[in-house]
Amino acid sequence: MSATISDGSGGGIFTGKRLRWLAAGIVLLNGFFPALWILATAFKSEIELTAKPITWIPHSPTLNNFIAAFRDQPLPHYLLNSAVVALSAMALSLFISALAAYAIARLNLKYRGAILTSIIAVSMFPLVTLMVPLFEIMRGLGLLNSYWALVLPYTVLNLPICTLILVSFFQDIPRDLENAAMIDGCTRLGALWRIVVPLAAPGVFTAGILAFVNAWDEFLLALSFNPAAAYRTLPVGIQMYQGEFSFPWPTISAALVIAMIPVVVVILIFQERVVSGLTSGGVKG
Amino acid sequence: MSGVSLQKVTKVYDNGTKEGVKIIHGIDLEITQGEFVVFVGPSGCGKSTLLRMIAGLESISGGTISIEGRVVNDLAPRERDIAMVFQDYALYPHKNVFENLAFGLRLRKFSEDEIKKRVNDAAAILKIEHLLERKPRALSGGQRQRVAMGRAIVRQPKAFLFDEPLSNLDALLRSEMRTEIKKLHQRLGATTIYVTHDQVEAMTLAQRIVVLSGGNIMQVGTPDAIYNQPVSKFVAGFTGSPPMNFLQGSLGVCADTATVLLTDGVQLPLAASWLPRLAGAHGQEIEFGIRPEDIGIEAGAGFGAERAAMSGTVVVAEPLGAETLVTFACAGGEVIARMPPSVNYRPGEAATIYVDMQKCHLFDRANGVAL
Ligand SMILES: Nc1ncnc2c1ncn2[C@@H]1O[C@H](COP(=O)(O)OP(=O)(O)OP(=O)(O)O)[C@@H](O)[C@H]1O
Ligand SMILES: [Mg+2]
Numbered sequence A: 001m002s003a004t005i006s007d008g009s010g011g012g013i014f015t016g017k018r019l020r021w022l023a024a025g026i027v028l029l030n031g032f033f034p035a036l037w038i039l040a041t042a043f044k045s046e047i048e049l050t051a052k053p054i055t056w057i058p059h060s061p062t063l064n065n066f067i068a069a070f071r072d073q074p075l076p077h078y079l080l081n082s083a084v085v086a087l088s089a090m091a092l093s094l095f096i097s098a099l100a101a102y103a104i105a106r107l108n109l110k111y112r113g114a115i116l117t118s119i120i121a122v123s124m125f126p127l128v129t130l131m132v133p134l135f136e137i138m139r140g141l142g143l144l145n146s147y148w149a150l151v152l153p154y155t156v157l158n159l160p161i162c163t164l165i166l167v168s169f170f171q172d173i174p175r176d177l178e179n180a181a182m183i184d185g186c187t188r189l190g191a192l193w194r195i196v197v198p199l200a201a202p203g204v205f206t207a208g209i210l211a212f213v214n215a216w217d218e219f220l221l222a223l224s225f226n227p228a229a230a231y232r233t234l235p236v237g238i239q240m241y242q243g244e245f246s247f248p249w250p251t252i253s254a255a256l257v258i259a260m261i262p263v264v265v266v267i268l269i270f271q272e273r274v275v276s277g278l279t280s281g282g283v284k285g
Numbered sequence B: 001m002s003g004v005s006l007q008k009v010t011k012v013y014d015n016g017t018k019e020g021v022k023i024i025h026g027i028d029l030e031i032t033q034g035e036f037v038v039f040v041g042p043s044g045c046g047k048s049t050l051l052r053m054i055a056g057l058e059s060i061s062g063g064t065i066s067i068e069g070r071v072v073n074d075l076a077p078r079e080r081d082i083a084m085v086f087q088d089y090a091l092y093p094h095k096n097v098f099e100n101l102a103f104g105l106r107l108r109k110f111s112e113d114e115i116k117k118r119v120n121d122a123a124a125i126l127k128i129e130h131l132l133e134r135k136p137r138a139l140s141g142g143q144r145q146r147v148a149m150g151r152a153i154v155r156q157p158k159a160f161l162f163d164e165p166l167s168n169l170d171a172l173l174r175s176e177m178r179t180e181i182k183k184l185h186q187r188l189g190a191t192t193i194y195v196t197h198d199q200v201e202a203m204t205l206a207q208r209i210v211v212l213s214g215g216n217i218m219q220v221g222t223p224d225a226i227y228n229q230p231v232s233k234f235v236a237g238f239t240g241s242p243p244m245n246f247l248q249g250s251l252g253v254c255a256d257t258a259t260v261l262l263t264d265g266v267q268l269p270l271a272a273s274w275l276p277r278l279a280g281a282h283g284q285e286i287e288f289g290i291r292p293e294d295i296g297i298e299a300g301a302g303f304g305a306e307r308a309a310m311s312g313t314v315v316v317a318e319p320l321g322a323e324t325l326v327t328f329a330c331a332g333g334e335v336i337a338r339m340p341p342s343v344n345y346r347p348g349e350a351a352t353i354y355v356d357m358q359k360c361h362l363f364d365r366a367n368g369v370a371l
Helices: A016-042 A046-050 A064-072 A075-106 A112-122 A127-140 A147-171 A175-184 A188-199 A201-217 A220-225 A234-239 A249-273 B047-055 B097-107 B112-126 B141-153 B171-188 B199-205 B223-228 B233-238 B272-278
Strands: B002-013 B021-032 B036-040 B062-067 B082-085 B159-163 B191-195 B208-213 B216-221 B245-253 B258-262 B267-269 B285-290 B307-319 B324-330 B333-339 B350-356 B361-364
Touching (some): A046 A249, A075 A112, A075 A147, A127 A220, A147 A220, A175 B047, A201 A249, B002 B047, B021 B216, B047 B082, B047 B159, B082 B141, B097 B141, B141 B171, B171 B199, B199 B223, B208 B233, B216 B223, B233 B285, B233 B361, B267 B307
Parallel strands (some): B036 B191, B082 B159, B159 B191
Antiparallel strands (some): B208 B216, B245 B285, B258 B267, B324 B333
């Protein structure tokens, strides 16, 4: 067997194109299977879930789990908290990282390389190591049990990745577009908001989606900084379905499905707007 | 009245060293209001840098720049009331043509009626009325260029700045747009600074040409002066297509005659009018310059009284339709001559050519300065 990987027309299973399909399949399965399984579970009764052999498609789909999810915990309140926190963190991250990215992409900064490297380095700190100092800071500021207790850390945690994404998009926008805007009457910041950011829309949306999802999903800080029920976000709230002796899988699945819906909606809306090639035509190319 | 005035303008780029690298070396230039001035020079000579300093896109390291009498050194581009047309057009890709033109007016808080009126007027002048709804990506190169010019003229600025606006267009479109730009200037009469490295554009458009090299002004003058009285070999070699021919030689000067001694013993008698300028120049090493149209094949025909003969060999003949360019090897070098299309030379053929000695140029070989 001396079959080569690069030979796409070869006969083996693990060659060329097929290998790529296999890899793609594994990634898809890994990503979608849990989600699909949760989706299926959300419509099953507790009895069907524990029955053997296991069923894939619910036999007698029921909405009872959803009713239970809304009855057992203040789900809309959790949703609202998560939405406030995630959207604020997203907006703040985008605003600040746009300014940072513009400076890195455009001004001839002396230590540009060092700044970029340290941004990447900072983004690699494990969250656990940051948790205690962050907790101390939040307590010192008296911000525990508030939206700010999560919005501020989420923003900070999102900044590196958002900045890196925006830098690479800003760099591709011809400088003369900004120059033209400044001659037309914009200030430098005006040119950033009116010309650069709209043209980097695919990058802005990508960074925005990441920032939103990161904040929406975050559990550790949410659990530690906002223990009060009033500021509980979804990931923490869903935890509350779990009783001392019970683990209501179908109800939790229903709550998870509801938690996933906003993310899916946000991605669908943004994806629509992520039109590549938006910048083509403005300059000669 | 002064349109744009440059006084001792310098530009230094930071390159890590304490003194930096100097790109523009003290430019002095007065451009009167309504004048069309062209900056020409080889690539990297600082044309764009100088233009962008006038626009406010580059800082000014030294000296002063004023526009209509107001010093603009510390003003942002938007406060200078100028408009610029870029080489790559720089149209806003996410705005349609109307909004591209209207952008500057909106920022300056013009009324909606005024915006409509100005945009439509500009569109009519540039014949782009039918394109107003389109996005830039749906336009051809020539149309984009027109839109870019439209964006400049709607604002009715104090000065127009062009940075090689035609260099991305094909030859035909380029000459068409060149004519358009000239017409536009005749119509609007606005102060215009136009950067190019195309000497044809410079000659055809300019009221005055500024020849730059290495961040210095080599010569400022009308196209006619630049073409016929170049102050240096550099300027002479920059205009004309094909450019001036140069042959190496030396001067033989006596009391009442002067001669150019070329290699291979070729001697060309200079016109008597040269004598006063050549006192004491006997033996000086020079470059003899002659333009292709000042070389003929027949003694007399179409030439002034003073002409000198040289024998040479035909190297190559390039018929262009209206004329034929013939390269001759002679006097230790090669010269290109502009000949009538009827000439019929074969490569290698021996020929006698005639040089119009009243039109010749002499340059000091050491420093290139015209004698
Ligand atoms: N940011 C910079 N730092 C250092 N040197 C620079 C910088 N920008 C331009 N230069 C140098 O300045 C010189 C002039 O550049 P400029 O763009 O004005 O040339 P140009 O005459 O417009 O040439 P071209 O005809 O190729 O457009 C060049 O030698 C260039 O390398
Ligand atoms: Mg240039």
